[in-house]
Every structure is written in structure tokens, then in C-alpha cells.
Amino acid sequence: MSEAADGLETDYQRVQRSDEFQALKRRFRNFVFPMTALFLVWYFVYVLLADYAHDFMATKVWGNITVGLLFGLGQFASTFIITMVYARWANTRQDAVAERLRLHIEEGTVGQGGGVA
Amino acid sequence: MIAAVAPMATETEQIGEPAVNIAIFGVFVLITLVIVFRASRNNKTAADYYAAGRSFTGPQNGTAIAGDYLSAASFLGICGAIAINGYDGFLYSIGFLVAWLVALLLVAELLRNTGKFTMADVLSFRLKERPVRMAASLATLAVVFFYLLAQMAGAGGLVALLLGIEGTGAQGVVIAVVGALMILYVLVGGMKGTTWVQIIKAILLIAGAAVMTVWVLSKYGFNLSDLLQGAVDKAGEGGEALLGPGKQYGATSMSQLNFLSLALALVLGTAGLPHVLMRFYTVPTAKEARRSVVWAIWLIGIFYLFTLVLGYGAGALVGPEAIKAAPGGVNSAAPLLAFELGGTILLGLISAVAFATILAVVAGLTITAATSFAHDIYASVIKKGHINPDGEVRVARVTVLAIGILAIVGGIFANGQNVAFLVALAFAVAASANLPTILYSLFWKRFNTSGALWSMYGGLISCLVLITFSPVVSGKVDPVTGASLSMIKDTSVDFHLIELENPGLITIPLAFILGIVGTYLSKGKSSPEKYAEMEVRSLTGAGSEKAVTH
Numbered sequence: 001m002s003e004a005a006d007g008l009e010t011d012y013q014r015v016q017r018s019d020e021f022q023a024l025k026r027r028f029r030n031f032v033f034p035m036t037a038l039f040l041v042w043y044f045v046y047v048l049l050a051d052y053a054h055d056f057m058a059t060k061v062w063g064n065i066t067v068g069l070l071f072g073l074g075q076f077a078s079t080f081i082i083t084m085v086y087a088r089w090a091n092t093r094q095d096a097v098a099e100r101l102r103l104h105i106e107e108g109t110v111g112q113g114g115g116v117a
Numbered sequence: 118m119i120a121a122v123a124p125m126a127t128e129t130e131q132i133g134e135p136a137v138n139i140a141i142f143g144v145f146v147l148i149t150l151v152i153v154f155r156a157s158r159n160n161k162t163a164a165d166y167y168a169a170g171r172s173f174t175g176p177q178n179g180t181a182i183a184g185d186y187l188s189a190a191s192f193l194g195i196c197g198a199i200a201i202n203g204y205d206g207f208l209y210s211i212g213f214l215v216a217w218l219v220a221l222l223l224v225a226e227l228l229r230n231t232g233k234f235t236m237a238d239v240l241s242f243r244l245k246e247r248p249v250r251m252a253a254s255l256a257t258l259a260v261v262f263f264y265l266l267a268q269m270a271g272a273g274g275l276v277a278l279l280l281g282i283e284g285t286g287a288q289g290v291v292i293a294v295v296g297a298l299m300i301l302y303v304l305v306g307g308m309k310g311t312t313w314v315q316i317i318k319a320i321l322l323i324a325g326a327a328v329m330t331v332w333v334l335s336k337y338g339f340n341l342s343d344l345l346q347g348a349v350d351k352a353g354e355g356g357e358a359l360l361g362p363g364k365q366y367g368a369t370s371m372s373q374l375n376f377l378s379l380a381l382a383l384v385l386g387t388a389g390l391p392h393v394l395m396r397f398y399t400v401p402t403a404k405e406a407r408r409s410v411v412w413a414i415w416l417i418g419i420f421y422l423f424t425l426v427l428g429y430g431a432g433a434l435v436g437p438e439a440i441k442a443a444p445g446g447v448n449s450a451a452p453l454l455a456f457e458l459g460g461t462i463l464l465g466l467i468s469a470v471a472f473a474t475i476l477a478v479v480a481g482l483t484i485t486a487a488t489s490f491a492h493d494i495y496a497s498v499i500k501k502g503h504i505n506p507d508g509e510v511r512v513a514r515v516t517v518l519a520i521g522i523l524a525i526v527g528g529i530f531a532n533g534q535n536v537a538f539l540v541a542l543a544f545a546v547a548a549s550a551n552l553p554t555i556l557y558s559l560f561w562k563r564f565n566t567s568g569a570l571w572s573m574y575g576g577l578i579s580c581l582v583l584i585t586f587s588p589v590v591s592g593k594v595d596p597v598t599g600a601s602l603s604m605i606k607d608t609s610v611d612f613h614l615i616e617l618e619n620p621g622l623i624t625i626p627l628a629f630i631l632g633i634v635g636t637y638l639s640k641g642k643s644s645p646e647k648y649a650e651m652e653v654r655s656l657t658g659a660g661s662e663k664a665v666t667h
Binding site: 035063075090 | 212221415646
């Protein structure tokens with residue numbers, strides 16, 4: 001892990017500075033922020049269409065199934081998909097790294113030197 | 118949820134057999150009481166009482182979250198709204214579901230890793246503890262109070278509908294019995310007992326809705342388009358309007374703006390609801406918190422798909438006219454459909470499930486409020502932390518009693534009142550007072566105490582002020598009948614200043630901005646050590662609260 005220990009740093013700060021943690025954090029933010037933007041934009045596009053484009057949403061695609069109904073069901077589908085994609089990603093990409101860092105901190109094996117908070 | 122409390126039509130014949138409804142509900146109460154008493158045997162520490170010893174698994178907790186979230190109003194209210202207004206009723210459920218992605222991606226795991234029992238634990242982690250806890254706890258109590266009152270007021274309507282009890286006095290007695298049962302569950306069972314009640318209720322509710330959904334679809338050869346045609350035909354002239362949006366919200370540009378405001382509050386409110394946040398502490402790890410949300414999203418999403426079929430099914434098989442004329446009005450769509458399909462027994466089952474729903478949701482709200490008061494205000498602000506956990510739990514139990522009595526009195530008082538806006542208000546307060554501060558404190562290094570207080574108090578107060586001076590409190594008159602549609606029934610009293618009925622569109626952006634302004638106006642910086650600890654803990658789970666082993 002990190003080498004430079006000035007004695008005033010806490011274990012948490014040392015971990016925070018480490019490459020492994022920074023990579024974990026970057027991966028996390030690079031995944032959840034764009035994903036949040038994506039589903040919020042898609043949700044508000046849907047809400048605005050339902051609110052202001054009644055005729056378009058009432059257009060029938062087949063039988064009595066309208067565009068609006070398909071878009072609404074699309075919101076359900078996208079929610080389920082994002083949920084499963086995130087869970088799979090977090091399980092495979094993040095959990096092992098987080099667990100390794102957690103054990104380092106809890107067993108007090110972060111770098112060397114004092115300054116344990 | 119918003120259509121929950123419809124004005125009661127009286128003088129209409131009772132369908133089904135109230136005795137059957139009461140008997141089935143009695144069986145539910147008996148079974149849950151036994152489970153609650155068994156679960157309570159291990160209630161020793163504060164972590165046991167507040168967070169069920171952090172011993173529930175992800176799937177169990179996810180089911181309990183669904184039980185907490187799917188209120189009677191969302192079952193009866195959404196079915197009724199779809200039966201009467203078609204597509205517009207469906208719009209609600211989408212906001213309620215998509216909102217869970219905010220909780221899944223941004224809040225659940227990080228909160229589990231950094232907090233102990235309440236939302237305020239996370240917010241006060243690296244900010245000044247006492248003022249922030251106080252603000253967070255006040256916001257929690259406000260949200261819970263609005264939500265609780267809406268549930269209890271709705272209980273009176275349910276009583277009229279399901280048990281055939283009319284007259285305010287008799288309904289008051291039933292509300293008091295429901296309230297007393299809830300107090301017993303929470304007092305004895307703590308979070309563990311409450312969670313089991315929610316799990317059992319969620320299973321019953323979702324299973325009941327599933328049976329009815331398959332039943333309805335089978336009548337239309339499992340063809341959704343034919344079912345929709347049935348609803349259109351039954352509605353008669355203008356029935357086509359059920360298939361597209363706009364029947365309820367499309368009337369004026371103001372009602373469209375109201376809908377936009379509601380949509381914003383719904384999608385951002387869920388991840389700030391204190392009783393939802395508290396559920397993440399009942400599991401041992403962040404990974405289990407993630408699993409709980411995944412389970413909750415599937416259960417809630419599938420349930421809302423059922424309500425789509427049930428709503429149109431009620432429209433097609435019972436008909437909007439019959440629904441509006443029944444006691445309970447819009448809320449009676451699902452019970453009437455149950456009676457139409459399976460007669461007295463199915464009606465009794467669905468009625469009992471609806472009652473169990475109120476009980477479970479109210480219990481979840483009560484334990485949240487009691488925890489927040491005892492843990493945040495009493496132990497941290499008043500006693501400055503000089504109190505042992507046993508004393509804290511004792512205070513929580515007394516608070517449960519106080520809140521329970523308040524809920525009963527409020528429920529009796531609000532019975533039949535138009536308080537539907539309270540649920541929307543609870544979501545607006547959660548989205549404005551809670552969510553910005555939660556997100557800032559988790560993700561923004563520069564964020565400080567001043568920013569938190571500006572955002573929380575600004576969000577809370579602006580919501581309350583905007584609601585007070587909106588048409589939901591005074592001055593909304595039905596143009597046709599001349600009757601008041603506001604909370605204040607006297608049409609000569611009118612102090613509404615703004616037309617917006619849901620404050621979210623203004624207050625949510627405002628609270629986000631106030632958080633930034635307040636942060637930069639203060640010289641206070643949050644300590645880098647604390648930020649490091651919070652950031653590392655939130656992502657790795659190091660030093661997080663562990664499960665209690667018995």
C-alpha cells in the first residue's frame with residue numbers, strides 16, 4: 001500500500017490516498033453517475049411526453065396497446081435491467097477490492113508507522 | 118397513493134360479509150402476534166431494538182421494504198386511479214418504482230456502511246453533530262408525521278368500505294383498535310417484530326394481487342389489448358381516453374405543472390424517506406443492503422404491473438360508475454373486483470390484506486420516528502451522549518406510545534378529511550430536506566455544517582410554507598358544484614397565494630442550491646480526516662456496524 005507515512009495521517013487517509021482505493025472510487029463514480037443521469041433523463045423524457053404530448057402517447061401501435069403504454073412498460077424494463085446490471089457489476093468488479101481494503105483497515109495492516117485513528 | 122382518501126359515499130349497500138373480513142383479519146393478527154412475541158425474545162440491545170440485530174438477509178429485508186413501501190393507498194389508490202382515470206393512474210406507479218434506482222445506486226450501500234440506526238448518523242458523521250442531528254431528526258419527524266396521518270386517515274375510509282361500519286364514532290373505535298395493535302407490535306417486537314409483520318404482509322399482498330391478476334387476464338384470454346377494450350367499452354362514451362395520458366392531469370396547464378412537480382418529488386423522495394433508509398441498517402453488510410434493494414425493486418415493480426391489470430380489470434368488470442358509487446369511492450375498485458371474481462371469501466382475503474397493510478406501514482413509520490427521537494434528539498442533543506443504550510431504548514419505547522396515541526387521535530380527527538396531499542407532501546419534504554444533504558455529505562468533500570443546515574431547514578420550511586399557501590389548504594373550489602376541494606371546507610376562507618399544489622418543483626432545486634450557497638458562505642471546512650474516514654468506510658465497509666450475534 002502507500003509508503004509515505006508522516007505519522008499524522010490516519011489509516012483512513014492512507015487508504016484514501018492509495019492507488020487501489022482511488023481506482024475503486026473512480027470505477028464506482030464512473031459507473032453510478034452516468035447511470036443515474038441516464039435513468040433520470042429517460043424518466044423525465046417519459047414524464048414530459050406523458051404530460052405534454054397526449055396525442056403521441058395515445059397513438060395505437062397494435063390493438064389497444066398505445067405508445068404511452070409501451071413507454072411506461074419500458075420504464076419498468078429499464079429499471080429492472082439497470083438493477084441487474086449494477087448488481088452484477090458491483091458483485092464482480094467492486095466487492096473483492098472493497099473487502100480486501102476493509103480487512104487491511106480492520107486488522108491494522110495498512111502501510112507502516114503509527115497514526116491509527 | 119395520492120388518490121387514497123376519497124370522500125366517502127354513504128347510504129350504499131354493503132358488499133360481501135363484514136364478519137368474514139374481520140375473521141380473516143383476526144387470523145392475520147393472531148399469527149403475526151405470535152411471531153412478534155417469539156421475535157422479541159432476543160431484543161436485548163439498542164441494535165436489536167432499532168435494527169433487528171442487523172441479522173436479516175437481503176431477500177428478507179427486500180421483502181420487508183416492499184411491505185413498508187406498498188401501502189394500502191398504493192394498492193387501493195392506484196387500482197382505483199387506473200380504473201377511473203386509466204393511463205394517468207399508471208403514471209404514479211412508474212415514479213414510485215424508478216425512484217428505487219436512486220436508492221440502489223447512490224444511497225443504500227454507502228448509508229449502510231457509514232451509519233448506525235438513523236439517517237442523521239450519516240449526516241452528522243463529518244459535520245457538527247448536534248445541530249445537524251437536530252435538523253435531520255426534525256425533518257424525519259415531519260416526513261413520518263405527514264405519512265402517518267395520511268395512513269391513519271385512510272384507515273377510516275377502509276373501515277367504512279371493508280367492515281361496513283358507518284358513523285364516525287364506530288369508525289373511531291376501529292381506528293383506535295388498529296392503532297393499539299400497532300403500538301403493541303412495535304413496543305414488544307421492536308424492529309424485528311415490525312420487520313416480520315412487513316414480510317408476512319408483503320407476501321400476502323403480492324400473492325393476492327398475483328392471483329387476481331391471473332384471474333382477470335384469464336377472462337380475456339391473456340390478451341392485454343382485449344382487457345383494455347373491455348375497460349373502454351364498460352366506460353361508455355369517451356372510454357378511449359383511458360388508453361392515453363391526460364384524463365386526470367391534462368386538464369389545464371397548471372395541472373400539467375402539478376404533475377411534473379409530483380413526478381420530481383416521487384423520483385427523488387423515496388431515497389430520502391427515513392423509514393426506508395432505516396431498513397438498510399437491519400442487514401449485516403452493504404452487500405446485503407444491495408441485495409435487499411434488488412429484491413425490493415423486483416417485488417415492487419412486479420406488484421405495480423399487477424395493479425395495471427387490476428385497475429383496468431376493475432374498470433372492465435366492475436365499471437367506473439359502480440366504483441364511484443360504492444362506499445369508499447375510488448378506493449373500492451380492488452375490493453369490488455375481488456368480490457366480482459371470487460365472491461365473499463376473496464373479498465375477505467383482500468380486505469384483510471389491506472388492513473394488514475395499514476398496520477405494517479404504520480408500525481414501520483412509528484419505529485422510525487421513535488428511533489430518531491430517542492437516538493438523535495434525546496441521546497445526542499439533550500443528553501449529549503451521556504446515556505446508556507438501555508436508557509435510550511426505554512425513551513424510544515415511551516416515544517412509540519406517544520406517537521401511537523398521536524396517530525390514533527390524528528387518525529380519528531382526520532377521518533374523512535381530504536388529506537391525500539399529505540403523502541405527496543411527505544415525498545416533497547423527503548426529496549427537499551433529506552436527499553440533497555445525504556448526497557452532498559456522501560459525495561462532496563467541501564460540504565460543511567452550514568450547507569447542511571441551510572439545505573435541510575430551507576427544504577423543510579419552504580415545503581411547509583408553499584403547502585400552507587397552496588390551493589390544497591384553502592381556496593380550491595369545484596367549478597361545477599361550488600363545493601370546497603381544499604382541506605379548509607369553508608369556501609369563504611381563502612389565503613392561497615400560489616397555484617402549485619405540490620411544492621417539489623420549487624423546493625427540491627431550492628434545497629440543492631441552498632446546500633451549495635450555505636457551504637460557500639461559511640468558512641467552516643469539514644475535517645480531511647473525517648472525510649477520509651467517511652469516504653473509505655462508505656466504499657469499503659471498514660469499521661461499519663456489525664451484526665449482533667446471539
